Amino acid sequence: MNVSGFQAYTLHQVLSRQIAKTEFVLGVVQSIVNTINIGEYQHVQQKVVEIIVTLETMKALLLKSEIEAKRDDFGYIRPHHPTLQVAIQIFPKVYPTFTEIIQLLGASGLMSIPSEKAFGADDGDLEHYLQSFRDGGEERVKKFRLAWDLTMSSFGTRQTLYERYFFGDPVRLSSLLYQSYNREPFIQRVENFLKNKD
Secondary structure (H helix, E strand, O other): OOOOOHHHHHHHHHHHHHHHHHHHHHHHHHHHHHHHOOOOOHHHHHHHHHHHHHHHHHHHHHHHHHHOOEEOOOOOEEOOHHHHHHHOOOHHHHHHHHHHHHHHHHHHHHOOOOOHHHHHOOOOHHHHHOOOOOOOHHHHHHHHHHHHHHHOOHHHHHHHHHHHHOOOOHHHHHHHHHHHOOOHHHHHHHHHHHHOOO
């Protein structure tokens, strides 16, 4: 049994971090969409909405963990542990999808990302040929370079792996939730329904 509450407090902090990271990803994705003016396409909107749904779901779970918090034996308010256990099941599954969304929306723009030094030596061609609907070439490249760093660089690919396995084996995490989640009230509801003759 987790007497100290360490797990609940740690999961609360991790969920807060995941929410902040999802907000950042959403900002990067929407910046790409705006820069290349692709927001009118439904398949693009659907991809952005996947991130929005994840963000709002995780925020709702964080809030639920706080609303259902209880004072523990030490007098501290402890976030609701089962809710946090559910919440940490989400991010390892969706973060690789976020990476894929950025790659799909960025497309060839993620390959045309010359260095800042190249722009310093540019006679205007890079600025001209790499401009987008909204931004000049250098500004567009900065946004795409950030997206590349987040998803495709050695740092970015490590981040995807990190998020997949932050808490260890995802199957083991699911097993822990299965073993600890109280399903008896729901079983009883079914039993009561089946006993009802009316």
